[in-house]
Amino acid sequence: MDARVMTPFTYFSLPMQKQFLRNREAIKDKPYAKYFSAQMNVPLSAVCKIQQGPLPLEQTMTPSIEDINRLLEADFVSEESGYALLPGPMAYVQSRKFFPGSTAAMLKWWFMWHPLEAERYTLWFPYAHVSNPCVNHERLKQTSLSFEQRLYGNTFCASEYVGDRLMHLHIHFQDPEKLGLRADLYRDAKIDGSVSALMSLAEQPEVPVSLMVHLFKETPEGLYLTSRYWVGSHPSMSRFPGAEKAAALMEANGFGEAELETLAYEFAVHDLCEFNHLASFLPELYREFGTD
16 A cells, blocks of 8 residues: 555544543744644554554564664664554554655754744644643754754653643753764664654653654655653563653553553544645645744
8 A cells, every 4th residue: 555645534532532622722823833733634544553453572672782782784674653562561553654745954953943942832732732841942942053952852841632631841951872872883874864762651651661762864855763662561661761660650650561551542543634634735834834
């Protein structure tokens, strides 16, 4: 099936529908309000893959150093979508998204621009996103610094719906090498940028409960973004200080195996919607506001 055949995504939980109405009201007087849209189009092929249910474990990856470096191998081809529950327990999501007409510079700009106002964040996923302030927002605005200097070591504080659950998350962006990706393989793979991070619950930001790897690569036709999410507990997460507390923390917050499998599915849907929606307007938004 052609991955560029799009279909409307139309099901959103009741809390997300109500959030959409709040976001629409909040953004109406902003200069970028015309980019706020109820229409969410996603690749039909990705929807069909998610509808097949959880992936067999042999088709998944763990958050181990060995596995995440497979993403950089010359012959590696990422799956378009999928989710699973790994032993741990840990939610797993995989995806690959295409941004037609976009460049690496556009996506880097987006990560510098959108955290500065909550309404900008709602453009990304109008039904799910609430706010995403940056701890050191002044650093994001320091154009004398590189993208990596502005983002890595910085933290976004995201409030967003994943399914019907409102989650408050701290996203700690890191140099990919600190997460375990080999610098030599990263260079050989000609990756144009990384927005990879450790994620924690806002109530205990010192306990990483998730590893997210987002790697993007520019082509003449547009940008490809390969993503992997791991949420929960896994032995290989022990390389990150505080991760040994993740299992107890997730259980205390009601994330048993069944809930983590549901979270994996909902994160797969969330990722499918937000990044494909961003891809639909990023080039035009950048042309209008990219000098802000």
